[in-house]
Amino acid sequence: MADPAKILILNGPNLNLLGIREPGIYGRETLADIERRCARKAKALGFDITMRQSNSEGELINWIHEAVSEWSAIIINPAAYTHTSVAIMDALKLVSCPIVEVHISNVYQRETFRHHSYVSPVATGVICGFGPAGYELALEAISGLLRKKEEV
Ligand code: CA2
Secondary structure (H helix, E strand, O other): OOOOEEEEEEEOOOHHHEOOEOHHHHOOOOHHHHHHHHHHHHHHHOEEEEEEEOOOHHHHHHHHHHOOOOOOEEEEEOHHHHHOOHHHHHHHHOOOOOEEEEEOOOHHHOOHHHOOOOOHHHOOEEEEOOOOHHHHHHHHHHHHHHHHHHHO
16 A cells, blocks of 8 residues: 655744634634644545644745655645745745645735735645634645546
8 A cells, every 4th residue: 555645734933822822813722733633634534744833934944845855745824924935935936746825814804914925826725714624624625636646
């Protein structure tokens, strides 16, 4: 049997505080809760997931570089770097595997500075506004994409 596809799930700055502050916007689930959701969904889909979080742009970029050779797909919630980071956009451009951008909140219902993303133009697709379930939806989307790739 083939090895399970390896999926990297990256989370940007302040998401380590999820569930602890601003539950009105981001809900009460912590990042550890989201990791458990993803692990359950990944098991059902036959994926091997690794979830990471960093408050540092450089660390996120180094992890994205690993995706050039190591990972079958990336799910990324770049948090505030979504709206500011040309460097993360450039790093993602170097990656050939599918990239799904996830946001917990519906950024289009929020301040206008959140309406622009440097990541969306280089992502395969974007999921936003579905809360923590967005990460599971991203895994489902990747499952479809990788299956289609196998068929070709
Ligand atoms: O909705 C999302 O997932 C965001 O990526 C979250 C970012 C925000 O800058 C984006 O515009 C949308 C913020 C993450 C901050 O995380 C917090 C966690 C707990 C309490 C406060 C902030």
